[in-house]
Amino acid sequence: MQRRLLIKAALTAASITVLGASAAFAENTVLKIGFVGVTSGPAAAWGISNQRSMEARAAWINETGGYTIGDTTYDIEIVSFDDQKDPKRAIAGMEKMAQEGIHYVVGPNVDDGAAAVRPVAESNGIMYFPYAFPKSLYQAPASNAVLGMVANYQSGPAIYKYLMAEKGVKTVAFIAANESDPLSQRDGGVEAATALGMEVVSSNVTYQVDTTDFTPVLTPIMRTQPDLLVLSGVSPANAPQLIRSARELGFQGVISTETAQDAGVLTEGAGDLANGFISVGGASTPELASPMMNEFVKRYTDMFGEYNDESNTKVYALEYILETLKADPSAIDDVNAFQAKMDTFEAPNPYMNGDAKLRYVGMSSFGQKRQVAVPLVVNVYQDGQFETLFVAEVD
Amino acid sequence: MANGVYLGSQYAMIALGLTLIFALMNVLNFAHGQMYVIGGFVTYTVYGQWGVPFVLALTMSCVTLAIVGALIEKLLFAPVIKKSAREESTMLLAAGIAFFLDALILIIFGEKQRGVPKIIDGVFNYEFKLIMPYDRILICVLAILSIIAFIGLMQYTKTGRALRALAQDRTAAQLMGVNVERHSMIGFALGAMLAGLVGGLLVTITGVNLGMGGPTSIKAFMMVMIGGAGVISGAIWGGIILGFMEAIGLAVLSQYGDITYLLIFIALMIFLAIRPQGLMGKPWG
Numbered sequence: 001m002q003r004r005l006l007i008k009a010a011l012t013a014a015s016i017t018v019l020g021a022s023a024a025f026a027e028n029t030v031l032k033i034g035f036v037g038v039t040s041g042p043a044a045a046w047g048i049s050n051q052r053s054m055e056a057r058a059a060w061i062n063e064t065g066g067y068t069i070g071d072t073t074y075d076i077e078i079v080s081f082d083d084q085k086d087p088k089r090a091i092a093g094m095e096k097m098a099q100e101g102i103h104y105v106v107g108p109n110v111d112d113g114a115a116a117v118r119p120v121a122e123s124n125g126i127m128y129f130p131y132a133f134p135k136s137l138y139q140a141p142a143s144n145a146v147l148g149m150v151a152n153y154q155s156g157p158a159i160y161k162y163l164m165a166e167k168g169v170k171t172v173a174f175i176a177a178n179e180s181d182p183l184s185q186r187d188g189g190v191e192a193a194t195a196l197g198m199e200v201v202s203s204n205v206t207y208q209v210d211t212t213d214f215t216p217v218l219t220p221i222m223r224t225q226p227d228l229l230v231l232s233g234v235s236p237a238n239a240p241q242l243i244r245s246a247r248e249l250g251f252q253g254v255i256s257t258e259t260a261q262d263a264g265v266l267t268e269g270a271g272d273l274a275n276g277f278i279s280v281g282g283a284s285t286p287e288l289a290s291p292m293m294n295e296f297v298k299r300y301t302d303m304f305g306e307y308n309d310e311s312n313t314k315v316y317a318l319e320y321i322l323e324t325l326k327a328d329p330s331a332i333d334d335v336n337a338f339q340a341k342m343d344t345f346e347a348p349n350p351y352m353n354g355d356a357k358l359r360y361v362g363m364s365s366f367g368q369k370r371q372v373a374v375p376l377v378v379n380v381y382q383d384g385q386f387e388t389l390f391v392a393e394v395d
Numbered sequence: 396m397a398n399g400v401y402l403g404s405q406y407a408m409i410a411l412g413l414t415l416i417f418a419l420m421n422v423l424n425f426a427h428g429q430m431y432v433i434g435g436f437v438t439y440t441v442y443g444q445w446g447v448p449f450v451l452a453l454t455m456s457c458v459t460l461a462i463v464g465a466l467i468e469k470l471l472f473a474p475v476i477k478k479s480a481r482e483e484s485t486m487l488l489a490a491g492i493a494f495f496l497d498a499l500i501l502i503i504f505g506e507k508q509r510g511v512p513k514i515i516d517g518v519f520n521y522e523f524k525l526i527m528p529y530d531r532i533l534i535c536v537l538a539i540l541s542i543i544a545f546i547g548l549m550q551y552t553k554t555g556r557a558l559r560a561l562a563q564d565r566t567a568a569q570l571m572g573v574n575v576e577r578h579s580m581i582g583f584a585l586g587a588m589l590a591g592l593v594g595g596l597l598v599t600i601t602g603v604n605l606g607m608g609g610p611t612s613i614k615a616f617m618m619v620m621i622g623g624a625g626v627i628s629g630a631i632w633g634g635i636i637l638g639f640m641e642a643i644g645l646a647v648l649s650q651y652g653d654i655t656y657l658l659i660f661i662a663l664m665i666f667l668a669i670r671p672q673g674l675m676g677k678p679w680g
Binding site: 039044045048205206207208212213215217221236237241248249250262264268269270271305306308 | 398401402443497501505506507508509510511512513518520526528531597600601602604605606607609610641642645646649650651652653656
């Protein structure tokens, strides 16, 4: 009898707990934000840093009571889709978002995926924030894509100018993986370097995406003895191997890239050989990072075990979406209202010290505001960590 | 040429494990690349993270993969082979295992590229005509020694002879007293162990990441096709040939862009049209 009573009491307590938890979870309306990007394969680090940034921020928001837009407080739910860096899957992912009634999507991570989803996004009223650089995505008549980072044709010239002035760099060689993003970034880099008066001594060496041994690939470039070796569009997985091979082949010049890298990965893969390597950093430095950015890093690390420097940039897309919706609540299911608001939108940047603002830019590059304003941070790797070389702004 | 020797030796090791499993069980192990990746991650964890000596870490990779291989054979392939005579059953199972291992690697080791400290510093440089880091030379020598040890095992031990008998004729081997089930498991474990060994060796040079499994399997299949499926010496030749083709192609054709593998694939198609059984395979299988 006593045992039965105990079981009943336990079941009642459990039911109350479950109901209580459900009630707490159901307090807020759910706002779904999508992510379509690459979370598997060699470029997985790009998409996973996106997805995890969004999930860490969403969990933080939900834990602190939700996000208020207009009169409604929302819990944020991230709906993710791994496009495996395949444009066909990216389309399928964006269609899934449309079927779920999602109007705001972060991603895709690469050029062909971002271009492929454009018709689906535009016909289904979806604003999407790709990490892809083709200008046609952001120039009229394209309307629904917003570049989520600084493009290589914006960061490249800034880096080359700096190296010409500070390091006396005169000759440059480019190497890129044989796929659309790196190749287009290489072409943009060659154009920018030529325009600045640098001599391009090699630009046609490419490598297979799945290459693991770069020594034979780099050997012909080393014969041209450039002052600067640019790893165009290099993935975080390949950068340490390329740097290591170049240095082991005796290359003494500067090595740079316009993509974001991970200090831990460079340390493990190339060690001291990576010293002096210049890359575009995540949009934060210890000096720039606000307490909220530091809190985000802590929460991300607690949640996933290890932080990714790229998330300094990737944290912004969700924030831009939510802040813009807060500025015009009617945009929750009306992307035309969102687009109209983008022209005048301005809000305090919670991730930077000082009076930095969240605002849309891109007039110079695209003729319309279709890019998030994040600081262009150029880093140099030194002894296991990135040091800030310079910080610039993009319009 | 030096790069060809280096690439050839590591490719041969990758192909050996795959062809051994095929020879013994007629299984196309699509998860071979993922096993290689796990081998790399085990060495990364034990040597790179825990600071255990490299040789012990390498041993750990071999032991881990041998156990994984034995379990996969015992619990998955053996029952499927027993129940289904259709070859596609084992192919689908192998593909499923590859996806499963990919997911497992992501959960356990994460998505990032991983690398370990160099096991030897310094670069051999002969008047800038021959440049080869010492760690590559060491890995190349270790790979060649491992291949010789593997051949020795297959040629001169009782287990090796039983495995060869099993590969030649399963029924005849059984009639000669070979415990087929036990040696199938040993063979699969040995194949997986070779994948773990080469993964552990190469993590010191190339690092390791989640996405390396699929492309590694594809290259391994190419080597096996060149040499002849199920033939040990064929796998070694296939690896060496692919290694040399890749190294020479990259050195000579770089100014024309990334056409090395395009030409390798064209050559492979022509070669297989003329000799579908590969260099050392028999037309009857």
